[in-house]
Each structure stands twice: as C-alpha cells, then as structure tokens.
Amino acid sequence: xxxxxxxxxxxxxxxxxxxxxxxxxxxxxxxxxxxxxxxxxxxxxxxxxxxxxxxxxxxxxxxxxxxxxxxxxxxxxxxxxxxxxxxxxxxxxxxxxxxxxxxxxxxxxxxxxxxxxxxxxxxxxxxxxxxxxxxxxxxxxxxxxxxxxxxxxxxxxxxxxxxxxxxxxxxxxxxxxxxxxxxxxxxxxxxxxxxxxxxxxxxxxxxxxxxxxxxxxxxxxxxxxxxxxxxxxxxxxxxxxxxxxxxxxxxxxxxxxxxxxxxxxxxxxxxxxxxxxxxxxxxxxxxxxxxxxxxxxxxxxxxxxxxxxxxxxxxxxxxxxx
Amino acid sequence: xxxxxxxxxxxxxxxxxxxxxxxxxxxxxxxxxxxxxxxxxxxxxxxxxxxxxxxxxxxxxxxxxxxxxxxxxxxxxxxxxxxxxxxxxxxxxxxxxxxxxxxxxxxxxxxxxxxxxxxxxxxxxxxxxxxxxxxxxxxxxxxxxxxxxxxxxxxxxxxxxxxxxxxxxxxxxxxxxxxxxxxxxxxxxxxxxxxxxxxxxxxxxxxxxxxxxxxxxxxxxxxxxxxxxxxxxxxxxxxxxxxxxxxxxxxxxxxxxxxxxxxxxxxxxxxxxxxxxxxxxxxxxxxxxxxxxxxxxxxxxxxxxxxxxxxxxxxxxxxxxxxxxxxxxxxxxxxxxxxxxxxxxxxxxxx
Numbered sequence: 001x002x003x004x005x006x007x008x009x010x011x012x013x014x015x016x017x018x019x020x021x022x023x024x025x026x027x028x029x030x031x032x033x034x035x036x037x038x039x040x041x042x043x044x045x046x047x048x049x050x051x052x053x054x055x056x057x058x059x060x061x062x063x064x065x066x067x068x069x070x071x072x073x074x075x076x077x078x079x080x081x082x083x084x085x086x087x088x089x090x091x092x093x094x095x096x097x098x099x100x101x102x103x104x105x106x107x108x109x110x111x112x113x114x115x116x117x118x119x120x121x122x123x124x125x126x127x128x129x130x131x132x133x134x135x136x137x138x139x140x141x142x143x144x145x146x147x148x149x150x151x152x153x154x155x156x157x158x159x160x161x162x163x164x165x166x167x168x169x170x171x172x173x174x175x176x177x178x179x180x181x182x183x184x185x186x187x188x189x190x191x192x193x194x195x196x197x198x199x200x201x202x203x204x205x206x207x208x209x210x211x212x213x214x215x216x217x218x219x220x221x222x223x224x225x226x227x228x229x230x231x232x233x234x235x236x237x238x239x240x241x242x243x244x245x246x247x248x249x250x251x252x253x254x255x256x257x258x259x260x261x262x263x264x265x266x267x268x269x270x271x272x273x274x275x276x277x278x279x280x281x282x283x284x285x286x287x288x289x290x291x292x293x294x295x296x297x298x299x300x301x302x303x304x305x306x307x308x309x310x311x312x313x314x315x316x317x318x319x320x321x322x
Numbered sequence: 323x324x325x326x327x328x329x330x331x332x333x334x335x336x337x338x339x340x341x342x343x344x345x346x347x348x349x350x351x352x353x354x355x356x357x358x359x360x361x362x363x364x365x366x367x368x369x370x371x372x373x374x375x376x377x378x379x380x381x382x383x384x385x386x387x388x389x390x391x392x393x394x395x396x397x398x399x400x401x402x403x404x405x406x407x408x409x410x411x412x413x414x415x416x417x418x419x420x421x422x423x424x425x426x427x428x429x430x431x432x433x434x435x436x437x438x439x440x441x442x443x444x445x446x447x448x449x450x451x452x453x454x455x456x457x458x459x460x461x462x463x464x465x466x467x468x469x470x471x472x473x474x475x476x477x478x479x480x481x482x483x484x485x486x487x488x489x490x491x492x493x494x495x496x497x498x499x500x501x502x503x504x505x506x507x508x509x510x511x512x513x514x515x516x517x518x519x520x521x522x523x524x525x526x527x528x529x530x531x532x533x534x535x536x537x538x539x540x541x542x543x544x545x546x547x548x549x550x551x552x553x554x555x556x557x558x559x560x561x562x563x564x565x566x567x568x569x570x571x572x573x574x575x576x577x578x579x580x581x582x583x584x585x586x587x588x589x590x591x592x593x594x595x596x597x598x599x600x601x602x603x604x605x606x607x608x609x610x611x612x613x614x615x616x617x618x619x620x621x622x623x624x625x626x627x628x629x630x631x632x633x634x635x636x637x638x639x640x641x642x643x644x645x646x647x648x649x650x651x652x653x654x655x656x657x658x659x660x661x662x663x664x665x666x667x668x669x670x671x672x673x
C-alpha cells in the first residue's frame with residue numbers, strides 16, 4: 001500500500017497522533033509511527049511470528065514432502081492412527097494427513113490472500129466511485145451493494161459455487177496441477193465479501209472529499225482519477241489495510257466452510273477445509289482426521305485476527321471497535 | 323413515523339427485486355433437477371422433454387423469471403410440444419403469494435416444504451440467541467466493572483479464540499468431549515445428532531437434550547462479539563456524568579449498574595440483535611449439517627444438491643425479506659427506546 005509514499009494529510013490535528021514519549025522526535029514518518037505503536041502490541045507481534053511459522057510450515061514443508069506423496073492413496077492403510085511413519089495418521093483412503101496439511105495449507109493461504117485481493121479491488125472501486133461522485137451513481141451502486149449485503153454470504157456462496165462449479169478446467173501452473181475449483185472459490189469469495197469494505201471506503205471518501213486539499217487539487221485542474229488515486233485513496237489506506245488483513249482470516253474461514261460442505265475445492269487438491277469434509281462421521285473413531293486441519297485453521301485465523309487488531313490500533317488509533 | 327415506515331418499505335421493494343433477479347439468474351445453472359427426480363432415472367428422451375415442458379424449464383430464463391414473479395395463469399403454455407400454446411397456466415407467482423411447487427417433491431408447494439422445517443430452525447436459533455444474549459450480558463457487565471482484571475483478560479483471550487473458531491471445529495470438539503469422551507469415562511454423555519431419539523420419541527425433554535451441543539457451539543463462537551460489545555458500551559456509559567450523579571447521591575451500586583447504566587448500555591445491543599437475528603437463519607447451514615438437525619439449513623443444502631430451484635429460491639427470498647424487515651424493525655425499536663432519535667425530522671441514523 002502507499003503508506004510511506006505521498007504526503008498524508010490526515011484531517012485529525014497532529015497533537016492527537018503523538019503520545020507524550022513520541023513528541024520529542026518530531027520528524028517521524030507515518031510508517032515509523034505505525035511501527036512504534038505496533039511494536040507495543042505484544043500479542044500482535046506474537047501473532048505475526050506464528051503466521052510466519054505457518055507460512056514456513058506450508059511452503060517450506062512443500063520442499064520436504066512431494067505433492068505426489070500428499071495425494072498418494074493406499075487403501076490398505078485406511079484411517080491409521082498417528083504413528084512414526086504417519087505422524088498425523090492417514091485419512092479415509094490412506095493418504096498421509098501431515099503431507100496433506102502442508103499442501104492444503106498452501107492452497108488455503110493462497111485462497112485467503114488472492115480472494116482478499118479481489119475483494120479489496122471491488123470494494124475500493126465501488127466504494128470510491130460511490131463516495132466520490134455521489135448522486136445517481138452513489139444511489140445505484142449502494143443499492144447494488146445493499147442487495148449483495150442482504151443475502152447471507154454462505155447462501156450466496158453455495159449458490160454461486162453451484163453456478164460456476166465445473167466451468168473452469170484443471171490448471172497446470174509451474175508443473176503442478178490445480179483443480180479448477182480453486183479459481184472458482186477465490187473468485188466467488190472475492191465477489192461476495194466486498195460490500196462491507198465498499199461501505200467503509202464510501203464513508204471515508206464522503207468525508208475526505210470535503211477537505212481543503214481536495215479543493216486545492218481541483219483548483220489546480222487535477223483530473224478526477226488523479227484526485228481519487230493520489231489524494232484521497234492514500235488517506236483512506238488505514239481502514240482499507242485493516243479490513244483487508246481481517247478479510248484474509250474471513251476468506252480462509254469461508255473457504256473452510258464451503259469446502260467442509262463439499263461444495264468448495266474438489267479433491268485431490270487438498271485444502272484445510274476440504275480435509276474436514278465428512279469428518280463428522282469419524283468424530284469418535286478417527287479424531288486425527290479433523291483435529292489437525294481444524295487446529296491449523298483456528299491458529300491461522302486467530303493469528304490474523306490478532307494481527308489485524310494490532311494493525312488497527314497502530315494505523316488508526318481513532319477507531320477502536322472493541 | 324408513518325411516513326418514515328412507508329418510505330423504508332418503498333425503498334425495500336426495488337432492493338428485493340434486484341435480489342430476486344440476481345438469485346434467479348444464479349439458479350439457472352443449478353444442475354439437472356430431472357436427474358434425481360423421485361429417485362428414478364428418465365431414460366427416454368421423450369419423457370425428459372415432456373417433463374421439462376411440464377415444469378416450464380424449456381422457457382428462456384427471463385420468461386421463467388416472469389412466470390415465477392407474476393405467474394402464468396394469464397397466458398397459455400405449450401405442454402405437448404407441437405408449437406401451439408393451448409393449456410392455460412396455473413401458477414400465481416410470487417407477488418400473489420405463490421412460491422411455486424417443489425421440483426423434486428412433485429407437486430408439494432414450496433411454502434409447505436419450507437414450513438415443515440422452519441419451526442425447527444427457529445427453535446434452535448432463538449434458544450441460541452437467548453443463551454448468547456444472557457451470557458454475554460453477564461460477562462460483558464462483569465468485564466466492564468472489573469476492567470483489566472485477570473478474569474477480564476481471560477475472557478478477552480477466550481473471546482478472540484471463539485471469534486476465530488470455525489463453527490464446525492467447535493462442534494466436532496464438543497461432540498468429541500461431551501459425547502465420546504464422557505461415554506468413555508462412564509459419565510452421562512450428550513446425544514450428538516438428530517432432534518430426538520427415535521426409540522424414545524419426540525418429547526420436549528429429548529429435544530432439549532439434543533439441543534445442548536448445537537446451542538453450545540453456536541453460543542461459543544458468538545459470545546465473543548456480543549460480550550466485547552456490551553463491555554465497551556458499558557464502559558462508555560459508566561464514565562458519563564449522570565452515573566456520577568447517581569453515585570454521588572448515594573444510590574446503591576447495584577441500582578446504578580443494573581438500572582441506570584445497563585438500560586442505556588443495552589441500547590446499541592438492540593441494533594446488533596436485530597441485524598443478527600435473520601442471519602441466524604443462515605448461520606444454521608453448517609451447524610444443522612453437522613448435528614443432523616432437521617431445519618431449514620439442511621433443507622437448503624439438500625435441495626441445492628438436487629437442483630430444486632423453486633425451494634432454494636423460496637428459502638433465499640424468505641431470508642432476504644427477513645433481513646430487510648428486521649432492519650426496518652430495528653431502526654424503529656431503536657427510535658422508540660431512545661427518544662433522542664427522531665426519523666421524521668432528520669435523516670435516519672443507522673440506515
């Protein structure tokens with residue numbers, strides 16, 4: 001994001017940005033300020049470290065075990081409990097769960113990040129257009145936003161997963177084959193979660209566009225697109241960054257929900273979510289089937305939420321929700 | 323006030339129209355409803371064609387939408403495929419209260435299918451909502467009164483875990499502990515699936531017993547947001563002047579907290595509950611699947627899987643209407659509880 005980039009003219013008076021111990025060193029950039037405040041948030045730091053470890057687990061683990069091994073089925077080894085050969089046990093068709101959590105983690109994390117990319121793009125575009133231009137464009141866009149917002153996301157996702165399911169063939173990227181459903185899931189999670197962000201961005205734009213610096217930019221004949229992208233957007237970066245961070249957690253959870261229902265990413269491509277599909281039939285007999293992927297999802301989402309909370313305090317001290 | 327209500331209702335109509343249009347287009351590629359119809363496979367192409375015509379699936383999507391919305395009893399449809407429309411239509415359409423008939427349960431009206439499941443979902447969800455509200459009120463008020471104490475910090479930590487927990491994971495964990503492990507330890511264990519034990523029958527006691535685990539799971543993930551919210555509004559109210567006045571004039575602490583403070587602090591909760599209630603119908607999808615609860619969420623999943631567009635459409639429209647209705651209701655209740663808010667003079671606050 002453009003945090004340290006162009007000059008940032010926050011409407012708040014500068015005194016509220018500085019706490020007493022920071023006031024002695026005036027020439028701090030926003031990035032330094034943010035880092036200072038973030039550093040104090042110990043839980044957020046711990047969460048960031050956990051996240052790094054999880055990324056290393058998923059992507060570093062991929063260097064040790066091969067995907068072929070993760071998808072290797074051996075029906076004579078069905079539902080083996082954890083042992084030295086299979087530390088996390090094996091699943092219903094004898095695949096190694098440890099290896100699958102590694103490759104499942106990759107897909108889950110990739111889905112989380114890319115879905116948020118789409119979500120942010122859509123949310124910012126729609127929110128910015130509505131807030132900046134106002135009038136009929138605003139009414140139209142906000143009606144549409146409300147319409148999407150009004151249908152509970154999980155229902156919309158299920159219907160869309162059905163609609164787009166099977167439309168995209170399997171993809172081969174860098175020598176690995178991915179189920180086309182991965183793309184579908186990324187796409188539909190992105191397309192169903194933007195309304196919340198669009199509302200935030202719209203509200204930001206509505207208040208920021210009344211500022212003098214926008215008037216000044218207008219007076220010097222700056223084009224609308226430039227005012228939006230270079231003058232207003234950098235100023236609303238804080239809430240966008242926070243909501244995008246929390247959005248990753250949400251996207252990972254959402255993927256898990258719909259893969260859990262069997263409508264998400266299709267096997268053999270593993271995700272933490274689809275490893276849990278049907279696991280409720282083995283609550284008693286094979287708890288290792290669901291404990292490991294479930295814990296990994298919880299750990300990831302929890303870390304991202306703590307990180308987002310810390311970021312919110314650091315970037316945007318004025319807005320504290322909880 | 324009447325004008326405000328009328329305005330909100332009028333605004334809701336185009337909104338619901340857009341929603342229904344978007345959903346209907348999405349419905350058009352739900353899969354082949356004929357494939358699983360009544361459990362038999364139609365091998366003869368002629369049968370398929372005839373059935374497609376009978377169900378009106380041969381028409382283009384815009385026409386299907388039109389029939390779904392306003393019915394087709396004003397026109398004639400072509401049932402025998404000779405190109406001449408001769409049979410008068412029978413459908414009344416959504417606007418006249420006809421949601422159509424289910425494709426997979428031939429001939430059963432959609433409304434009847436949904437009505438068969440709706441009470442089960444409402445029972446589960448309302449119980450969960452009450453448990454969540456009472457529990458989080460207790461926790462929130464306690465946390466606000468003992469800010470930064472050990473208990474407050476512990477609750478904060480647990481609520482973050484709950485907030486980040488996928489419902490299926492807490493459901494599986496609770497099933498594992500309270501049912502599987504309790505049985506292994508020789509303790510009385512809780513039932514995990516269904517609504518009642520078929521050998522005992524559907525008695526209130528059985529239903530209550532089967533509700534414990536799903537309600538616990540739903541409550542665990544929702545406590546977080548609610549209790550944090552109550553804690554912060556409570557803290558805000560407790561720092562206000564009128565509370566100081568109440569304390570200064572010597573009112574007992576209990577009265578100050580539970581009468582003066584809680585009354586104002588619980589106002590914002592109305593909004594949260596009002597917006598959450600219709601969503602609870604939705605939150606049931608995964609929960610009902612895991613605990614095999616015969617509610618609307620499972621109905622939705624079953625009928626999505628079999629491509630039964632009328633039923634799916636009916637459930638979605640029901641929820642959309644509920645969401646819109648509760649939004650308006652919430653704003654009204656809020657204005658009624660808080661006289662500082664007037665909708666007729668200024669702009670609506672919460673939207």
